[in-house]
Amino acid sequence: MRPLGKAASDDDRPLIERVRKGDQDAVRALYERYFDRIYNYVYARLGRAEDAEDLAIDTMTRGLTRLDLFQDQGVAFSSWIYRIAHNATIDHYRRHGKVSLVSLEHAPALESADPSELAVEQMSNEDLHAAIRDLTDEQQQVLILRFFQDLTAAQVASIMGKSVGAVQALQHRALGSLERALQGRAVN
Amino acid sequence: MTPEVERLERLAERLRTVDPYVPPPGAKIRGWNLVLAAVEQSNTARSGVHPIRRLVLASVAAGVLLVAGAVAASADSLPDSIFYPLKGVLENTRGALTFGASDQLAYHLDLARTRLTEAQAMFARHRVDLADQALSGLDDQLNDAALVIQAEKQSDPAVGAAMENRLRQAIATHDAQLAGLQGQVTNPTALNAIMQARDRAAQALQTAAKNGKGNGNPGTSPNGSGLGNGTANSPHPTPKH
Known part of the structure; x- marks a missing residue:
């Protein structure tokens, strides 16, 4: 797996101050630090490269031009930029419609599929991505941020505005839902 | 650990091995160009958020520059300059901050020299009215210098006598310059102004010589002390026509 790079938080503060003073190099540094991550996040959410590109650019533009709205009090810039990306994703869903809004959290497992026989190691990345996109909005968020973005539970909690415990519980439920979604795909 | x-x-481990979506280089470049343009536009717009504040700052800066420029310009300004009134203000301020008889004498002699220079310049520009005013100013400064000397003589005659000699030398220099000027002008009004100035300078020296106790200086007029141009008994020679 190729790393996306360090998800900075504390390191962002000096850069943000420089951006506020009009330092173009600092703008570039923040852009380089977050563009790939945001692109990866929105691509995982939407599943379309073209949309991901537009939304990633839109997110970075909003984030770097509206720093006057960002108050570095308790919320890291990284959390803020992910929230912008999340909101942009929701807006996109509203405009274009979501592929699936069916929650699989409480869906019963198909009788013909044995979870223990699910060979997740052999599943393609695309199957995994597609199955994730069948989950609820929060479940998608937590799985993408925790496993694709390699963020800690605390970082995800900050982005989602939840407690760490709530994120861990959500992560557990999301993995269960993903397992069921994958079972459904295996049966089909 | 339960089977579930x-x-x-x-499953979580499998997710961690999923290759991330990486943006194509073109997308990243396009994104940077758009972001940069938006940031520059935002900075420009933000700088216009407080137009009144900017206007005030610009006004203050312009005011400071204007005052500084005016002060600098007024230092060498002549009576026909718009900055000349400011020069008077600066001179008065300087006078208010001058203490001690010797420094006050130097101050008045300096201003007397300045007035004479102004008068010469105004004569050269055919501004006889302004030249006349400058010569009046010259006489005022010499009279003030004489009064300073008078007062100093009462407290310290020796110092007062030395200061009187400084005034005499200054008046002698001025008189020589006025005599030269007198020889150059033909305008009767100008000639009259110059002659009056020379007379008043001589009177100032007489004033400085008066102390009621006698200062031992025999000469109390430019001519009597060997000053003047020596062309006549009067301190002011007959003008050339």
Whole structure:
């Protein structure tokens, strides 16, 4: 797996101050630090490269031009930029419609599929991505941020505005839902 | 660890191995160009958020520059300059901050020299009215210098006598310059102004010589002390026509 790079938080503060003073190099540094991550996040959410590109650019533009709205009090810039990306994703869903809004959290497992026989190691990345996109909005968020973005539970909690415990519980439920979604795909 | 937890752990591990979506280089470049343009536009717009504040700052800066420029310009300004009134203000301020008889004498002699220079310049520009005013100013400064000397003589005659000699030398220099000027002008009004100035300078020296106790200086007029141009008994020679 190729790393996306360090998800900075504390390191962002000096850069943000420089951006506020009009330092173009600092703008570039923040852009380089977050563009790939945001692109990866929105691509995982939407599943379309073209949309991901537009939304990633839109997110970075909003984030770097509206720093006057960002108050570095308790919320890291990284959390803020992910929230912008999340909101942009929701807006996109509203405009274009979501592929699936069916929650699989409480869906019963198909009788013909044995979870223990699910060979997740052999599943393609695309199957995994597609199955994730069948989950609820929060479940998608937590799985993408925790496993694709390699963020800690605390970082995800900050982005989602939840407690760490709530994120861990959500992560557990999301993995269960993903397992069921994958079972459904295996049966089909 | 339950079987379910084990399965979910395996699933989580599998997710961690998924290759991330990486933006194509073109997308990243396009994104940077758009972001940069938006940031520059935002900075420009933000700088216009407080137009009144900017206007005030600009006004203050312009005011400071204007005052500084005016002060600098007024230092060498002549009576026909718009900055000349400011020069008077600066001179008065300087006078208010001058203490001690010797320094006050130097101050008045300096201003007397300045007035004479102004008068010469105004004569050269055919501004006889302004030249006349400058010569009046010259006489005022010499009279003030004489009064300073008078007062100093009462407290310290020796110092007062030395100061009187300084005034005499200054008046002698001025008189020589005025005599030269007198020889150059033909305008009767100008000639009259110059002659009056020379007379008043001589009177100032007489004033400085008066102390009621006698200062031992025999000469109390430019001519009597060997000053003047020596062309006549009067301190002011007959003008050339």
